[in-house]
Amino acid sequence: MDYALQQLLNALAFGAEYSLVALGLAVVFSIMGLVNFAHGEIIGVSAYSVFLAAALGMTSPIVAVLLAVAAAALAAIAFERVAFRPVRYAPTTTGLLTAFGVSIVVQNLFMLLISPKPQSVSILNGLNQMWFFGPFAVSSLQVMELIVSGLTILALVLFLNRSTLGLAIRAASRDFATVRLMGIKANRVIATAFAISGALAGIAAVFIIARRGSVSPDLGFSLVLKAFVACVIGGFGSLAGAAAGGMLLGFIEVGLLVALPQEYGGFKDALTYVIIVALLVYRPEGLLGQRVELGDKEI
């Protein structure tokens, strides 16, 4: 019983983290058709900011959390301004490859300017403790991951449904030109979407640093690959799909961890991807997706 509960919590926590990152990808994709491969490097910038600040003498974990989120949001806005704006109206493949290029540049900048080796960051280790509820021992980090992700998603839903800018983002995901006809500034809508996407990545970064206690240049890369897969199974561009896809991914992974014998544990990632690709055979448009075609963008 204890074991089953523990695994359930594991799955929920993994799933929550994938959902956060996948949502960040989906928000940006849905409004401008950009497949943001550099999302992992937004997580990277966030983590390295915390690393640098800690190295320079920052000690407060709360400040570190705020810094992580702010740095990620700013990094996302900066990436958009510098790299993605020139290809805003270009075909999807052009944007995708640009983002891939940005990802390579930033990862290598971490190597070049800081170090190719992992660097230890202990400032957020306090988040990762064991909590005891009667007979149960649970990881504080997992509980927080679950709660914070839930609250974040709730806040996102409220923002998208209540605020004018949120409505504009939802509208822009279908028809950007007409949103501009409402007098809403395109740049502002896009910058907001990137800021949201970045903030979500920053929250994920906090959990990653707390769990690993270190940062490395490819910190966010493999996580983002998984988040992409979550988006694809959820239906690319659908926000609900991204969140659901992330959760599903968490459950598949933990399920495999439980089911696979120890010596085959290394095949977990491979099998996860195989399962997901197999799902796509049956539902090419994803679980909650409408079909997003190659060049599905308007003026």
Add this chain to the structure above:
Amino acid sequence: MLSVDNLVVRYGAVSAVRDLSLKVGRGELVALLGPNGAGKSSTINALTGLVTPASGRIVLDGQDISRVRTEDRIRAGLTSTPEGRHIFANLTVGENLRLGAAIRRDPKGVHQDIERFLALFPVLSERYGQAAGTLSGGEQQMLAIARSLMSRPKLLLLDEPSLGLAPKIVVQIFDFIGELKAEGLTLLVVEQNARQALRFADRVYVVSAGTLRHSGPPSSLADEHGLFNLYIGG
């Protein structure tokens, strides 16, 4: 109020609008007529800035807006209800109206305007919380016009409001357009349905193949060398 000089719109090698000039005076309703592919929508989109003209000057209230971004043109008091309505299908009727008023900073006034349009179009009121994509074509057109009006424009550009609608609904829509004119709004209306468009028009421009063929009062269309039949028909 609006004056357009020597407008040219190109899509790659295709010239959609060639050297078009027109004027719309304050309080006027001007109709822009022409067959399919004449370049009417291209003209409207150039006026709102959604397409960038190759050359030409657009002056609104004495201010040259040719280089101004779409968003800022809307803020300057010009707006358009695009061809095919383009309502936000995944948003509710209410949310569509709210977005229409995105540039306004008077929540009270916005609220009053929403109430006014709901009273005017009771269907919209019934469907207030429903996704706008589920409305019928006629209802969507009313929503689209109401949404444009939410920004309190000085000049409204309507691109084929009758597109794909039953004759009865078209008459209703044009009745409403007539009321708008009576309230003092300035309008530029693009139409293929000339008969309806001419009901309230003060002046008419006829374009075909991107070029201006004729301009004058509505009555001039009937008699001048069969223009009416040549370009518009019916």
Add this chain to the structure above:
Amino acid sequence: MSQAIEETASAPAAVAQPRAALTRSLIGGLVTSLPVLVVGLLILNFAPTYYTYLALGAFVNLIVVVGLQVFMGNSNIANLGHSAFVGLGAYGVAILSTPLAMKKLSIPHAPFGFATLQLDPVSSALIALIAVGIVAAVSGKVISRLSGVAATIVSLALLIIVHSVFLNWTDLFKGNQAFFGIPKVVGLPWMMVFSVVVIVLARLFKDSRWGLQLRASAQSPQASAALGIDAKKLRLMSWVLSALICGLAGILYAYFAGTISPKLFYFQMIFNTLAMLILGGMATVTGAVTGVIVLSVGLEFIRSIESGVTIAGIQLPQLLGLSGVALGVVIVLCMAFRPSGISGRYELDELLSRFFRRNAK
């Protein structure tokens, strides 16, 4: 003016005589591979061994990039998983052709009797290609059904799956460690021959009915579907051909290097070859060739700085990551300022014939 007339006049002729069109694209392919041959021959005859070794690596990249062009250039879908096929080809021949004495050391527990099997290099290569073809056909079935973005993500998933199998199926692939002792049977001359073959093949595919239809469907999916073009089938076709070419590159790599390891066929290779294709221009085979030549030289230069140079007696520190930054910047700048790459829309032979026609006037 007369140029336009000539071109329109030659178009119907090409339709009337498919053989002439075939010859033309064959000659086009050969013209495109000329620079490659020239560079290869120069190196073969004059360069010191170190450069020969570098050149061999560059030729492998060339074949990979041409393979990548076959899919990306025609379908306009980004493929980020092609180095999986390079790896499959390389490991295929490694497992089949490595001498038994060596296998005792490296993969003594290989399943299916591979531990006691040794084939000659040519049959090994053929079987490895068949294996690549099977994996490509299965993955291509999925990928060709998806929309562009999802297809790209699945190509990545494929890369991760294959890499993870290399790493974890240690009995067969030796895991993280280098797999050594593969017979070194390929030198620069063979490499040049295969490069030319692959370039011509890519060109023939591009100019073929299938290539043409695939490019049309990438441009306007609805319109071409209305014309009865089966885009899925064409995508699958180009995916498999592209994979086979990449697999061939892997086979050649294994046969000249003698030693392989999984990390060679992972993201680094994707970054390098993708940047080459983008810089050269992915719409044409010429672009693939150009990108490889320019970036191979450029990267070699940057790598020499990266490892710490001595300028005027001062030893600069190692600058790990510099080449990565350069690659990324190349991609980003290309996409922003010249998405069609250096060579643009035209193949080398098309450019040459335009040039001469203009000068003839």
